Amino acid sequence: MENKLTIYNTLTRKKEVFEPINPPHVGMYVCGPTVYGDAHLGHARSGINFDILFRYLKYLGYKVRYVRNITDVGHLENDADSGEDKIQKKARLDQLEPMEVVKYFTDRYHQNMDHLNNLHPSIEPTASGHIIEQIELVKKILENGYAYESEGSLYFDVEKYNHDFQYGKLSGRRIEELLQNTRELAGQEEKKNAFDFALWKKADPKHIMHWPSPWSEGYPGWHLECSAMGKKYLGETFDIHGGGMDLLFPHHESEIAQANAAMGHDPVKYWMHNNMITVNGQKMGKSLNNFITLNEFFTGRHSALDQAYKPMTIRFFILQAHYRSPLDFSTDALKAAEKGMHKLFEAYHLLENLKPSKTSSIEIKSFENKCFEAMNDDLNTPMVIAQLFELAKAINLVNSGRESLTQNDIEQAKALMKLFLFDLLGLKDEKQEDDSELIDYLMGTLLKIRQEAKEKKDYATADMIRNELAKLKIQIKDTKEGAKWSFL
RNA sequence: GGUACCGUGGCCGAGUGGCUAGGCGGAGGUCUGCAAAACCUUAUACAGCGGUUCGAAUCCGCUCGGUACCUCCA
Numbered sequence: 001m002e003n004k005l006t007i008y009n010t011l012t013r014k015k016e017v018f019e020p021i022n023p024p025h026v027g028m029y030v031c032g033p034t035v036y037g038d039a040h041l042g043h044a045r046s047g048i049n050f051d052i053l054f055r056y057l058k059y060l061g062y063k064v065r066y067v068r069n070i071t072d073v074g075h076l077e078n079d080a081d082s083g084e085d086k087i088q089k090k091a092r093l094d095q096l097e098p099m100e101v102v103k104y105f106t107d108r109y110h111q112n113m114d115h116l117n118n119l120h121p122s123i124e125p126t127a128s129g130h131i132i133e134q135i136e137l138v139k140k141i142l143e144n145g146y147a148y149e150s151e152g153s154l155y156f157d158v159e160k161y162n163h164d165f166q167y168g169k170l171s172g173r174r175i176e177e178l179l180q181n182t183r184e185l186a187g188q189e190e191k192k193n194a195f196d197f198a199l200w201k202k203a204d205p206k207h208i209m210h211w212p213s214p215w216s217e218g219y220p221g222w223h224l225e226c227s228a229m230g231k232k233y234l235g236e237t238f239d240i241h242g243g244g245m246d247l248l249f250p251h252h253e254s255e256i257a258q259a260n261a262a263m264g265h266d267p268v269k270y271w272m273h274n275n276m277i278t279v280n281g282q283k284m285g286k287s288l289n290n291f292i293t294l295n296e297f298f299t300g301r302h303s304a305l306d307q308a309y310k311p312m313t314i315r316f317f318i319l320q321a322h323y324r325s326p327l328d329f330s331t332d333a334l335k336a337a338e339k340g341m342h343k344l345f346e347a348y349h350l351l352e353n354l355k356p357s358k359t360s361s362i363e364i365k366s367f368e369n370k371c372f373e374a375m376n377d378d379l380n381t382p383m384v385i386a387q388l389f390e391l392a393k394a395i396n397l398v399n400s401g402r403e404s405l406t407q408n409d410i411e412q413a414k415a416l417m418k419l420f421l422f423d424l425l426g427l428k429d430e431k432q433e434d435d436s437e438l439i440d441y442l443m444g445t446l447l448k449i450r451q452e453a454k455e456k457k458d459y460a461t462a463d464m465i466r467n468e469l470a471k472l473k474i475q476i477k478d479t480k481e482g483a484k485w486s487f488l
Numbered sequence: 489g490g491u492a493c494c495g496u497g498g499c500c501g502a503g504u505g506g507c508u509a510g511g512c513g514g515a516g517g518u519c520u521g522c523a524a525a526a527c528c529u530u531a532u533a534c535a536g537c538g539g540u541u542c543g544a545a546u547c548c549g550c551u552c553g554g555u556a557c558c559u560c561c562a
Contacts, residue, residue, distance in 0.1 A: 043562050245556070275493095275562095276556070277562085285562090320501065390509090396526085397527090399527080400528075476525090478523090479519085479525085
């Protein structure tokens, strides 16, 4: 592997050269959605960013096992482990079985991810399917003395843990500060300290999602599923754990604590976190009620949207920012992305008909080097895209005869575009294609009539044809080689 | 209040000591019956004030402004 991939490790707050624990195998775990609502733009971001990582690692020759969980239980509705399970709340409101809600939103999530052209993870485990593993993990933590029972529930003893290990090493928090700053919240009497978190919660009688355990009829704490499933499918220590920045604390912090408490060592070598998507500079999120779901983007049905946006536009928009930077949403930015992406595709198609020369005035190899350099630099996709734009410009110049490329270089350019644009960035040209012979023939006839009208200077007829077709979202382009048409 | 991060041209967004980022939009041009599309060229920048340095958007300090996490969240 001549490519030196570096990734930013949240744990060390530095970029580090990526070296797998057991090459050529790589284990990566990414926190997936809680399936009680439609996925929004934020879910798209983490889905896409870790898809890029998955694709690139595979390209580099690693055998990657990519695990992304579905949280379908145990996610508490509000504060302090005393709230109501999110899935259950939604189920009660809709008069549905909890698992019906889970199925519905899981399917929609999958559909959205497919539209965004994200590859499927290798394994997609559900929390509800791993209750036994979670109970086993709790037992271990209890055995090792880092948990205590209270009223049928089990809590993680953060203070004791911090004594032997270090709670807060991922998020840079100190326990003394947590002590000072934790607010007074109701329903915490069972806990020794406000920052202790639930490993197992006893279900109250109203609670319909519950499982038997040695302690009570109940359900597992939120942080547990990732610890249990990561361990099960990737081992006690694995390479990469990813997720949104908002999960850094307390979720990932607690995962580290659970692993140490159970196994005595850290679970993960590289922690990666993608930044948030903002609207007018503010985080897009459920609590702020300013999120736009992916389905709303795809259909255009949302008051903040002026039109429908294609999944690839969303993907390109997201990839134009580095994953660790906040990304501000606006329809203008989205439109700019749409146009820019179109330009890249046009250049790619141009390569098919480019006239080769005896010599090349452009060095394709340097574009390639820069693209790899950018990918290796903590997945700098905006830099990759900038390089592809440069390449597109070069292709256009060759097309206009101002620069030249040999046949061999044209092939290289094509391979380069294909590799980065389609295989690694995972974009695809979604232009509506209707190449049925009938349409082709009809369009050919219409264009012929229009051409004849133009030759007779009957511009009224020529323009009428153009205008009528425009209503069908068919665009006529008069080029030097004659009129061409395409769907908008 | 604690912790972390950020402030780049009309908009989005890379870069982090000296070398054009890029896209959208604007302006000019090529093409065209007109238009659209496409292509080419081009202008506009590093929040403010100090400091370090031969040299700072990039390092340091202060000020102002903003965001995230500290409670569920991608």
